[in-house]
Amino acid sequence: MRLTILLLLGTLLMAQPMLAQKSEPITVATYNLRYNTKNDGINAWPNRKENVKALIRFHEFDLFGTQEGLRDQLNDLAEMSEYAFIGAGRDDGKEAGEHSAIFYRKDRFKVLQSGNFWLSETPDKPGKGWDATCCNRISSWAQFTDLKTKKNFYFFNVHFDHQGVEARRQSGKLMVTKIKEIAKAEPVILTGDFNSTPDTEQIQTIKTLLSDAHDVTAMPAYGPEGTFNSFKFDAPMNNRIDYIFVSKSFKVWKYGVLTDAKEQRYPSDHQPVMVKVTMN
Numbered sequence: 001m002r003l004t005i006l007l008l009l010g011t012l013l014m015a016q017p018m019l020a021q022k023s024e025p026i027t028v029a030t031y032n033l034r035y036n037t038k039n040d041g042i043n044a045w046p047n048r049k050e051n052v053k054a055l056i057r058f059h060e061f062d063l064f065g066t067q068e069g070l071r072d073q074l075n076d077l078a079e080m081s082e083y084a085f086i087g088a089g090r091d092d093g094k095e096a097g098e099h100s101a102i103f104y105r106k107d108r109f110k111v112l113q114s115g116n117f118w119l120s121e122t123p124d125k126p127g128k129g130w131d132a133t134c135c136n137r138i139s140s141w142a143q144f145t146d147l148k149t150k151k152n153f154y155f156f157n158v159h160f161d162h163q164g165v166e167a168r169r170q171s172g173k174l175m176v177t178k179i180k181e182i183a184k185a186e187p188v189i190l191t192g193d194f195n196s197t198p199d200t201e202q203i204q205t206i207k208t209l210l211s212d213a214h215d216v217t218a219m220p221a222y223g224p225e226g227t228f229n230s231f232k233f234d235a236p237m238n239n240r241i242d243y244i245f246v247s248k249s250f251k252v253w254k255y256g257v258l259t260d261a262k263e264q265r266y267p268s269d270h271q272p273v274m275v276k277v278t279m280n
Contacts, residue, residue: 023278024148025253029056029064030157030191030242032270034231035098036070043231043265049076051267055260056080059274063104063144065157065191067270071095082106087157088116090138093126100140100157100192112152114142117178119160119171129171132164139175139192141182151279153187153249154179160202162195172202176209187249187279193242193270203243210245213252213275223257227271233264242273250277 033052036045056064057080066074066085074085083103091097093116104111119137120129126136139158145151156179161167172194179188190210196202198212214221226237237257246252254276260267 025276025278027062027276029061029272029274031272032067032193033069034268035068036073048267066101067159067193068098074101086114086142087140090136100138100159102157109144112143116140130167132161132167137161154183156190158192160194168202172205188247190245195241213244213255217252217255219254221255229266231269244275249280252277
């Protein structure tokens, strides 16, 4: 009898994590697509777009933020009929220039509201911020309802400047301000290419509000630490610059940097980062 009881207790304890994960997990990802330029030669978008789509479908992303995607690239991804996207071009707030788009499964999520803001001193209109000299930088966001659980949450996606040190620092502060302003106390997911390593002030600033999924995953982080490969199959990938952050309303079960490749060629010059989460 005692042995039977012990076996039953052991079975229940082992089942607890599995039972917890049955609360409708969401697979979230962030993926810098590398913009469409002929200068990339064999790595130009037309030569790799089907590999990007195959990766997304194989890993069954539910929600994912993209960076650097031009409108034609986003339209290519939208050929996957199970997905739709929101987002605006950074140059005019419509379709011109790179987007920080958000893709979502149409049968799982419904957009309740959405918007965009720029990483600058004047976030309500297109423009460069602080010491940025290259480009306008934009963040797109949406409030979703999960049609399975009926729970609502906010999703933000962003791409920080790659040159301006002050621009990145101030962008961290702006993201915290805007998330508080838009989402208030509601659950939040933030994805993006932050062009910043974990020790930087801007990442630490974001962590005053949200948790880095890499740090709070229940299962140890999978894959390389770094997320940028420069289209080199043997890249060391030591530096983590792509992130997924979550509010306390989310439990992170898995975190991974995906290294899918075909014929020793990566689908982009960044590795996608993927997590599996549930809402509390």
